[in-house]
Amino acid sequence: MQFGFVGKEATKGLLTMLQPFTKKCTDLSTEDEFAFIFYCDLCEKAWKSVPVPFSRRERKSFFAKLFRMYTLLWNVEHRDAFERANREGMLHFNRCTVCNRWVCDDDFSEEKNKCTCCSQSNDSIEY
Ligand SMILES: [Zn+2]
Numbered sequence: 001m002q003f004g005f006v007g008k009e010a011t012k013g014l015l016t017m018l019q020p021f022t023k024k025c026t027d028l029s030t031e032d033e034f035a036f037i038f039y040c041d042l043c044e045k046a047w048k049s050v051p052v053p054f055s056r057r058e059r060k061s062f063f064a065k066l067f068r069m070y071t072l073l074w075n076v077e078h079r080d081a082f083e084r085a086n087r088e089g090m091l092h093f094n095r096c097t098v099c100n101r102w103v104c105d106d107d108f109s110e111e112k113n114k115c116t117c118c119s120q121s122n123d124s125i126e127y
C-alpha cells in the first residue's frame with residue numbers, strides 16, 4: 001500500500017475556516033510536522049513558526065493501514081498547530097491601532113502605537 005502525502009488537499013476545508021492573523025500565510029506542513037510562515041502586512045518580512053512534529057509520525061506504517069484515522073488525527077493536530085502558530089506569531093508582530101494591520105518591529109512605531117505607514121500620514125493632524 002502506498003502512503004501518500006496527506007497535506008494540502010485533505011486540509012483545504014479546515015484552512016479556509018481558520019483565518020491567519022496576517023494577510024499572507026504559507027502552510028509548510030508535511031505529513032511529519034506542522035509549520036507555518038506569517039508575513040508582515042507591510043513589508044512581507046517572514047516569521048516562521050517553530051515546527052511541531054506530528055505525534056504519530058513514528059507509527060506511520062501502522063497508521064497507513066488505517067488511513068482515514070491517520071488523516072483525521074493529522075487534521076486535528078494541524079488545526080491545533082495552526083492556532084498555536086497564530087498566537088505565537090502575534091507576539092512577533094505588532095498590531096497597528098489605526099489600520100489593524102499586523103506589522104514587524106521595523107514597520108512599527110512603539111511610542112505612537114501605529115505602523116510607520118499610519119504614523120507618517122497622521123502626524124500633522126495629531127500634533
Ligand atoms: Zn515589516
Ligand SMILES: [Zn+2]
Pocket residue numbers: 096097098099100101114115116117118119
Ligand atoms: Zn497602520
